[in-house]
Amino acid sequence: xxxxxxxxxxLDTVKTxxxxxxxxxxxxxxxxxxxxxxxxxxxxxxxxxxxxPGRYLYxxxxxxINLDSVIKENGPTFQWxxxxxxxxxxxxxxxxxxxxxxSFRPHIRETQRxxxxxxxxxxxxxxxxxxxxxxRSAQLIGLDSMNYWIDHKRRSLLSLLKKVHIYVANxxxxxxxxxxxxxxxxxxxxxxxxxRMVLIKKGEHGTLFYSKSFIFLLPxxxxxxxxxxxxxxxxxxGGFMGYLAKSRSIxxxxxxxxxxxxxxxxxxxxxxxxxxxxxxxxxxxxERRLAGFKRLASFK
Amino acid sequence: xxxxxxxxxxLDTVKTxxxxxxxxxxxxxxxxxxxxxxxxxxxxxxxxxxxxPGRYLYxxxxxxINLDSVIKENGPTFQWxxxxxxxxxxxxxxxxxxxxxxSFRPHIRETQRxxxxxxxxxxxxxxxxxxxxxxRSAQLIGLDSMNYWIDHKRRSLLSLLKKVHIYVANxxxxxxxxxxxxxxxxxxxxxxxxxRMVLIKKGEHGTLFYSKSFIFLLPxxxxxxxxxxxxxxxxxxGGFMGYLAKSRSIxxxxxxxxxxxxxxxxxxxxxxxxxxxxxxxxxxxxERRLAGFKRLASFK
Numbered sequence: 230x231x232x233x234x235x236x237x238x239x240l241d242t243v244k245t246x247x248x249x250x251x252x253x254x255x256x257x258x259x260x261x262x263x264x265x266x267x268x269x270x271x272x273x274x275x276x277x278x279x280x281x282p283g284r285y286l287y288x289x290x291x292x293x294i295n296l297d298s299v300i301k302e303n304g305p306t307f308q309w310x311x312x313x314x315x316x317x318x319x320x321x322x323x324x325x326x327x328x329x330x331x332s333f334r335p336h337i338r339e340t341q342r343x344x345x346x347x348x349x350x351x352x353x354x355x356x357x358x359x360x361x362x363x364x365r366s367a368q369l370i371g372l373d374s375m376n377y378w379i380d381h382k383r384r385s386l387l388s389l390l391k392k393v394h395i396y397v398a399n400x401x402x403x404x405x406x407x408x409x410x411x412x413x414x415x416x417x418x419x420x421x422x423x424x425r426m427v428l429i430k431k432g433e434h435g436t437l438f439y440s441k442s443f444i445f446l447l448p449x450x451x452x453x454x455x456x457x458x459x460x461x462x463x464x465x466x467g468g469f470m471g472y473l474a475k476s477r478s479i480x481x482x483x484x485x486x487x488x489x490x491x492x493x494x495x496x497x498x499x500x501x502x503x504x505x506x507x508x509x510x511x512x513x514x515x516e517r518r519l520a521g522f523k524r525l526a527s528f529k
Numbered sequence: 530x531x532x533x534x535x536x537x538x539x540l541d542t543v544k545t546x547x548x549x550x551x552x553x554x555x556x557x558x559x560x561x562x563x564x565x566x567x568x569x570x571x572x573x574x575x576x577x578x579x580x581x582p583g584r585y586l587y588x589x590x591x592x593x594i595n596l597d598s599v600i601k602e603n604g605p606t607f608q609w610x611x612x613x614x615x616x617x618x619x620x621x622x623x624x625x626x627x628x629x630x631x632s633f634r635p636h637i638r639e640t641q642r643x644x645x646x647x648x649x650x651x652x653x654x655x656x657x658x659x660x661x662x663x664x665r666s667a668q669l670i671g672l673d674s675m676n677y678w679i680d681h682k683r684r685s686l687l688s689l690l691k692k693v694h695i696y697v698a699n700x701x702x703x704x705x706x707x708x709x710x711x712x713x714x715x716x717x718x719x720x721x722x723x724x725r726m727v728l729i730k731k732g733e734h735g736t737l738f739y740s741k742s743f744i745f746l747l748p749x750x751x752x753x754x755x756x757x758x759x760x761x762x763x764x765x766x767g768g769f770m771g772y773l774a775k776s777r778s779i780x781x782x783x784x785x786x787x788x789x790x791x792x793x794x795x796x797x798x799x800x801x802x803x804x805x806x807x808x809x810x811x812x813x814x815x816e817r818r819l820a821g822f823k824r825l826a827s828f829k
Contacts, residue, residue, distance in 0.1 A: 315710050410615050412733070413751045433712070434734035435748060446748035446826050448735060451713045485828035526746050527827060528785035 231295075232474045234261045235274040235335055235360045236350025236373075236463070238299065240281075241503060242310040242324075245317065247456045253503035254285045255309065257350035257373065260460030262294045263507045264467030264494040265348075267515060269474040272341050274298040274360060276333040278306035292508065298337045302329040317455045317499075318432045335360045346474040349393070350463055351375045354385040361392060369479065371395040371470050372424070373462070379406050391423035397466050399430045412437055413444075428469070428488070430462050436488055445485050450496035450522050457502045461495040464507055468494035468515075493519045531595075532774045534561045535574040535635055535660045536650025536673075536763070538599065540581075541803060542610040542624075545617065547756045553803035554585045555609065557650035557673065560760030562594045563807045564767030564794040565648075567815060569774040571767075572641050574598040574660060576633040578606035592808065598637045602629040617755045617799075618732045635660045642666075646774040649693070650763055651675045654685040661692060669779065671695040671770050672724070673762070679706050691723035697766050699730045712737055713744075728769070728788070730762050736788055745785055750796035750822050757802045761795045764807055768794030768815075793819045 236258030242251045262271045272295040277286075279301060290296055305328035312321045333356055345368035349357040354374065361370065372393040378386050379402060386406075390396060396419055404410055407418035416427045416439035429437040435448040468491035476483040493515050498507040536558030542551045562571045572595040577586075579601060590596055605628035612621045633656055645668035649657040654674065661670065672693040678686050679702060686706075690696060696719055704710055707718035716727045716739035729737040735748040769791035776783040793815050798807040 317710070410617070411753060411755065413753045431734065434731065435746075437751070444751065444825050445828070446735075446751065447828070448746035448748055451737070451744065451746065453711060453713045455711065482829065489828055523828075525744050528745070528747070528789055528823075529782065 230346060230474050231270040231272055231344045232265050232346040232348060232470055233272045233274060233337070233341060233344045233364070234258045234265065234348045234350055234467075235357060236261060236348075236352050237307050237330060238273070238275040238277050238281075239307045239309050241459060242308070243457055243459055243502060244312040245457050245502075246313070246315065247454075248502070250457075250502045252308070254288065255460060255503050256307065257352065257460075257463045259289070259504065260463035260498065260507070261348060261350050261467035261470075262289070263292065263504050264464040264491070264498070265471030265474070266293050267468070267494070267510065267512050268471030268490070269346075271295065271471070272298060272344060274335045274337055276300050276302055276329050276335075278302060278304045278329045281306045288508065295341075298335070298341060300336055302332070304329045311459065313458065317458050320459070335363075337363050345369065346470060347371070348466060348470045349373065349389075350466070354378050354382050354389050358385070358389050361389070369394055369470075369473060371397055371466065373397045373466055374402065376402055376405055387422060390419075393424050395426045395428060396424040397428045397430065397462070397469075399432065399462060403427075403429045413439070426484070430465060432458075432461070436465075436492065438484065438488055443481055445488060447488055447492055448526055450492055450518065451525070452496050452499055455499045458499045459503065461499050464498040465491040465495040467491070489519060489522065490515065493522060530646060530774050531570040531572055531644045532565050532646040532648060532770055533572045533574060533637070533641060533644045533664070534558045534565065534648045534650055534767070535657060536561060536648075536652050537607050537630060538573070538575040538577050538581075539607045539609050541759060542608070543757055543759055543802060544612040545757050545802075546613070546615065547754075548802070550757075550802045552608075554588065555759060555803050556607065557652065557760075557763045559589070559804065560763035560798065560807070561648060561650050561767035561770075562589070563592065563804050564764040564791070564798070565771030565774070566593050567768070567794070567810065567812050568771035568790070569646075571595065571771070572598060572644060574635045574637055576600050576602055576629050576635075578602060578604045578629045581606045588808065598635070598641060600636055602632070604629045611759065613758065617758050620759070635663075637663050645669065646770060647671070648766060648770045649673065649689075650766065654678050654682050654689050658685070658689050661689070669694055669770075669773060671697055671766065673697045673766055674702065676702055676705055687722060690719075693724050695726040695728060696724040697728045697730065697762070697769075699732065699762060703727075703729045713739070726784070730765060732758070732761070736765075736792065738784065738788055743781055745788060747788055747792055748826055750792055750818065751825070752796050752799055755799045758799045759803065761799050764798035765791040765795040767791070789819060789822065790815065793822060
């Protein structure tokens with residue numbers, strides 16, 4: 230079954246110890262889609278500006294991503310510029326230019342409104358709520374956000390959390406929104422805000438999944454050459470939601486497997502700038518690395 | 530089979546968000562021993578001052594720890610004073626008074642020199658080397674150190690590393706000694722310095738084990754009420770070495786299991802001040818929590 234993802238499609242300028250790339254394709258929804266497409270059809274809901282390169286649209290389409298609900302507005306595409314120094318876990322934002330994102334109101338095609346799996350990737354919570362209101366048969370709704378919205382649109386985010394099933398946050402966001410330093414306490418607190426599942430991404434330290442019925446911990450796959458970590462969290466979420474959308478049922482086993490797929494997809498993503506690596510990724514490569522990962526992370 | 534542990538026995542003064550304790554029993558060797566004793570007989574090699582409370586000696590002896598090579602010198606026992614604020618991962622050292630540790634030369638009983646499993650817990654590398662020179666039939670030697678020795682006695686530490694089989698370090702120490710930020714690269718680099726196994730402790734994020742033949746990743750057991758993290762790393766090492774000393778052979782399965790035991794022992798240790806919790810710990814409790822941990826951390 231398909232997944233609808235709402236979020237940003239961006240032009241990223243990134244500098245890391247391995248080099249610099251200007252105006253490459255990025256954004257939360259683009260990274261999510263590139264990973265989810267390995268498991269299931271993906272419908273993208275986003276806005277681009279009139280400067281958006283045609284070759285990027287061609288690239289997304291060629292990867293099988295449905296762009297029917299990507300709207301083009303007059304003005305510049307959302308741009309992010311950032312740098313990673315020696316510690317690749319820390320992104321330093323140098324510039325953010327909203328461009329057409331500032332006045333974005335998502336449109337979704339009539340037929341897409343019946344899609345049951347929905348991921349609200351990082352974007353203004355009011356925009357996320359707007360899209361959610363348009364969906365007719367939501368069965369599994371995931372949500373990601375960021376510190377900026379936690380600080381500036383807290384009420385809007387809290388009201389949205391009551392309507393979603395899975396909240397995906399990084400460790401800082403989880404601590405900030407819950408006001409708990411201990412991640413297990415933070416996860417429980419976030420669960421009490423509405424979502425019945427909470428997924429805390431800890432970057433190179435892996436993932437903590439929390440629900441009332443079970444907890445699951447998974448390390449990250451160890452990557453030696455981290456070229457550019459931008460979008461790793463969205464890639465993780467894409468693998469996770471993509472696998473769940475494909476699975477027949479959502480239970481402990483499928484959730485654990487979805488987290489493992491998300492982890493492996495993210496490990497590929499960081500091995501190249503932007504979508505370089507995840508754009509060329511095939512499911513066979515993912516499966517192969519997953520098999521190796523099981524040996525690394527299992528004991529009796 | 531027994532384990533000999535060399536290290537500090539200290540009087541710790543600790544403040545955490547859960548309270549304050551003055552002059553409680555601590556030190557790298559004491560924490561190690563309290564965990565290793567659950568698996569195997571432990572012989573402690575350390576120095577104490579003439580102010581060392583008799584009740585602490587009684588307590589250690591009652592736990593079955595052999596104190597024949599604990600020497601008492603004139604002067605104050607080694608003291609450490611530290612604080613943990615909201616982020617319990619960061620210890621702030623307020624005071625360190627070496628006392629009798631400053632002139633410590635380890636003595637070991639003739640019969641103990643034949644013990645095959647040796648752990649050199651954190652103490653001056655020259656003292657570690659001195660003890661190692663006295664051992665006759667070393668079969669498995671583990672070593673821990675700290676940033677102070679990496680910075681101030683680097684050559685001594687590097688020469689010692691060539692003689693040990695397992696180097697146990699936290700992530701900061703591993704990065705500092707290897708000059709590599711990526712932990713996988715750091716572990717490989719440390720392995721090239723001598724030890725055939727490297728165990729990097731990442732605190733609340735778990736452990737990375739590296740050897741030429743295999744890698745193993747394990748998350749930490751999630752603890753909700755971290756009362757006092759002092760000694761968690763030594764407790765981990767004690768469980769790890771204690772289990773290996775008890776095992777008949779050292780192979781992939783026994784190493785993974787030893788790491789899991791160390792992880793669980795450490796999770797108990799942080800639930801009380803000093804040795805409060807690990808001092809009363811029974812192997813049945815450890816086994817029970819380990820069984821739960823397997824469910825938390827395994828997937829198919």
